[in-house]
Amino acid sequence: MAPKVSEEYKEQKRQELLRNAMACFAEKGYQAATIDDIVARSGMSKGAVYNYFSSKEEIYLTMLKQATDRNFKMLKDEIGKHVSAGEKLERIFNIYSDISYIKQEWLDRHRVQIEFYMNAPRSEELNERMRERGEIFRSFIVEIIEEGKLNGEFKEDIDGYLIAEAYWSFTDGMFLHLLVEKEKYPFKSLYQTVGAMILNHIKKDY
Amino acid sequence: MAPKVSEEYKEQKRQELLRNAMACFAEKGYQAATIDDIVARSGMSKGAVYNYFSSKEEIYLTMLKQATDRNFKMLKDEIGKHVSAGEKLERIFNIYSDISYIKQEWLDRHRVQIEFYMNAPRSEELNERMRERGEIFRSFIVEIIEEGKLNGEFKEDIDGYLIAEAYWSFTDGMFLHLLVEKEKYPFKSLYQTVGAMILNHIKKDY
Amino acid sequence: MAPKVSEEYKEQKRQELLRNAMACFAEKGYQAATIDDIVARSGMSKGAVYNYFSSKEEIYLTMLKQATDRNFKMLKDEIGKHVSAGEKLERIFNIYSDISYIKQEWLDRHRVQIEFYMNAPRSEELNERMRERGEIFRSFIVEIIEEGKLNGEFKEDIDGYLIAEAYWSFTDGMFLHLLVEKEKYPFKSLYQTVGAMILNHIKKDY
Amino acid sequence: MAPKVSEEYKEQKRQELLRNAMACFAEKGYQAATIDDIVARSGMSKGAVYNYFSSKEEIYLTMLKQATDRNFKMLKDEIGKHVSAGEKLERIFNIYSDISYIKQEWLDRHRVQIEFYMNAPRSEELNERMRERGEIFRSFIVEIIEEGKLNGEFKEDIDGYLIAEAYWSFTDGMFLHLLVEKEKYPFKSLYQTVGAMILNHIKKDY
DNA sequence: GATGAATGAGATTTCATTCAT
DNA sequence: AATGAATGAAATCTCATTCAT
DSSP states (O other): OOOOOOHHHHHHHHHHHHHHHHHHHHHHOTTTSOHHHHHHHHOOOHHHHHHHOSSHHHHHHHHHHHHHHHHHHHHHHHHTTOOSHHHHHHHHHHHTTSGGGOSHHHHHHHHHHHHHHHHGGGOHHHHHHHHHHHHHHHHHHHHHHHHHHHTTSBOTTOOHHHHHHHHHHHHHHHHHHHHHHGGGOOHHHHHHHHHHHHHHHHBSOO | OOOSOOHHHHHHHHHHHHHHHHHHHHHHOTTTSOHHHHHHHHOOOHHHHHHHOSSHHHHHHHHHHHHHHHHHHHHHHHHTTOOSHHHHHHHHHHHTTSGGGOSHHHHHHHHHHHHHHHHGGGOHHHHHHHHHHHHHHHHHHHHHHHHHHHTTSBOTTOOHHHHHHHHHHHHHHHHHHHHHHGGGOOHHHHHHHHHHHHHHHHBSOO | OOOSOOHHHHHHHHHHHHHHHHHHHHHHOTTTSOHHHHHHHHOOOHHHHHHHOSSHHHHHHHHHHHHHHHHHHHHHHHHTTOOSHHHHHHHHHHHTTSGGGOSHHHHHHHHHHHHHHHHGGGOHHHHHHHHHHHHHHHHHHHHHHHHHHHTTSBOTTOOHHHHHHHHHHHHHHHHHHHHHHGGGOOHHHHHHHHHHHHHHHHBSOO | OOOOOOHHHHHHHHHHHHHHHHHHHHHHOTTTSOHHHHHHHHOOOHHHHHHHOSSHHHHHHHHHHHHHHHHHHHHHHHHHTOOSHHHHHHHHHHHTTSGGGOSHHHHHHHHHHHHHHHHGGGOHHHHHHHHHHHHHHHHHHHHHHHHHHHTTSBOTTOOHHHHHHHHHHHHHHHHHHHHHHGGGOOHHHHHHHHHHHHHHHHBSOO
């Protein structure tokens, strides 16, 4: 009875829904955001939402996967043009301090990702996905560090895993604090300080 | 079941309730944990819970205040015996790596504190309290750094605020990640690495 | 169980709900009547009730407004056909004695209105609405009396406000007593007696 | 084990409790006033309250009986000194307009009595007591009217019952309205107007 | 006799999900 | 395919009453 719509159309709608859902989850958190919030923001009907996703949790999980993929892709794209390991890390450490990334959608993405950690213990599936996410982001830095070790840029006795984990801990922690301080948080200087500290720590000369 | 009882008795019950509530909140998070969960765990009746606290949120807020106070007191006590600013910071950076602190109650406390940040945007009161908390913990480190600057231990051009904020961001971020990794998280090495990195960064000689 | 339905359908449901709620409130009073009572009587689900009204109090307040509007409209319609001020008042004084108005829904309406007075001191909004209601009903009679003064039907030195207030006090008080006497309450004769008394008091000759 | 206290002491406590309970019920109404309110106001313990009365409803019912008795006694005392039926009624119609009666405790008593009517349909016992109360107050006036008829003061064809009922309806209705208007309610003039109207209606000459 | 902490049934309200149209 | 009214389980909170001390 109903016209078969194109796959693109459906995918587009799905994306739009995810975008609106993210804004809702970012604003209120997973538990407090309601399907009605999402419905109101997306302009869809409740039935439509359930046509695209089978449950609130599925929306959440899909969002996680996508946010991870996109963040990671951005990271990879950004450092692609750099050659030395040091420059790559420097770029990574500066990427978030770059003003262009500080826009609402991106803050929302982090707000939501951090909450994923909170909810992980309650869902084996979520936990597994977050573990993978951690592994992906960590490995990304670990590999650069190994590269730097091999080509003599970095000290050989440093533990890439620890550096990577420390870096991402700092990043996520900072976003956590940002939730409270909102306006005047010294984003840029913090990243630069920590970046300098880490590079200092792993670079060979002095 | 009880006539006039001593104030200690009541305070003890209150503390017991808070302990049980903390365990519930730590396990499921504020929103997902129900009064029934707290009732079941504490062995009290629902009415009894409301005799001690007027709402779920009041339990939560009281918990925050207490957790902050206790964590801060622990911190102060621990560094009291040290003299030089460098030793003090070293102690702080090692305190969480000390195996004796890694017990369930303490992990719960952090789990819950991290969630406070998540919920802050939804409650002006919570937000304000978290801002205060941040200020207290940050100042604690800032003061030691200033002390170190004055007595020549630390470089004069470092920004104490940034160092302090970076340190606590790292700490909270680490606890966030810990939620997912649970067993094999390299607590100790992480703290030592970051501690070394920071001290390296601010100490004058080396 | 329902796709997009017409506005009339929704309005009709709302009215049905109000009617059932009125019966519940009339039977038990606002406080004692529960949402479950309303649910049981209306045959709706609990959720459905909250789709139409956001709270028990909103149901109550909506009911008040409607009851006032309808009672007042009835009053206005009834006296529209009369010309002299004396006849108008006579009609008003007889309206409630007319047997056709003594049916359950109408008794319920009064039962509920009287309770509004009881609850007014507890709610500023309710108090304000009741004050307005009083003003509307009083003015209605005051204006007729002024009219009668102008055209020489009534004595010039009578205070319309006092007469109007006395009349409505009598009416509401009578409905209060009716709650206890139920069956054999001499409705008609009471209204006629009081009506005669008042007209006697204000009419010019004899 | 405990000392037997005198009966007077107990009765005194009981009265004190009733007085405080009345204030609570007057302020909030029967349903909304809680035992805790009564406990707080009376300074007694909860256990003590239940030593004197077996339930909240018993307090309420006892209060009704007492309020009725006292109001009626006051009425009887007041008119005792008057001889003619006309003077007696005049006194009754003025009694409430007398400034000395307009004090809080007395307003409270009426507030509470009016609510008794509201609650009557829910309790057979309460209903019966209210019916009796109505009968007592009505008869009081009916008898004076009969007296007046016999001694030629009043017209012979008036129905005492209707006059009495109208008078008490007016009185209770006025107290109902008073709840909403609070400050500027024209108590005195209303009573005088209605009193004059009634006497006019029943007195033989003019 | 007095106390007030404890109880737990029951009230209001929310919201993810369903499904008739 | 889309719609949004309906559902009802579950959450928070209240409060009259009890009873161990």
